[in-house]
Amino acid sequence: EVQLEESGGRLVQPGGSLRLSCAASGFTFSSFQMNWVRQAPGKGPEWISYISDSGSDTYYKDSVKGRFTISRDNAKKSLYLQMTNLRVDDTAVYYCVRGKLEMATILNPFDVWGQGTLVSVSS
């Protein structure tokens, strides 16, 4: 079964840092683009970051650029999101999400989502 499982979310103070992890199983992780998508309470999903299958290309939403870093370890079948200088408006459920097509060189639909991990930023 194809699965994604996030971990690492917790309550953190403004200005703090956090590292999220996502463990993949049931598919050839190294062949797929991966993304982080977040959803603030009562709001719609918001894409925040992308990484290519090899890890050579990364993209970020402007609101997190310079503060968040996406990375992956294909040998460990894991995706990461390092978050620094966290703000109150970063409070959200963070989802690890797979791009649908194997070996894709362009953006593609998000077909597999994890259950999410909650990040709360508050003093």
Added chain:
Amino acid sequence: DVQLTQSPSSLSASVGDRVTITCQASQDISNSLNWYQQKPGKVPKLLIYDASNLEEGVPSRFSGSGSETDFTFTISSLQPEDIGTYYCQQYDDLPPDFGPGTKVDL
């Protein structure tokens, strides 16, 4: 950035009704448009990709159409389990943003 507008923002319908949601893009995105369903308390689920392709395992009462800037999502016969919020998403260009959503209830 490509802006997406959805209408209506919410709707109430009866079981068996035909439900239609529209999504308009601020620029030509070809057919790079997806539709997701999010049931209350659940994770978003891909229903339609590339504007009109039904994701594997998704019931055939769901369909999509359109291209360039104007897209339509249809539930041909609304079922109780279809209650939730529906989002369009473009992936023609970065950032691959979602629309504001359409809440569907009975």
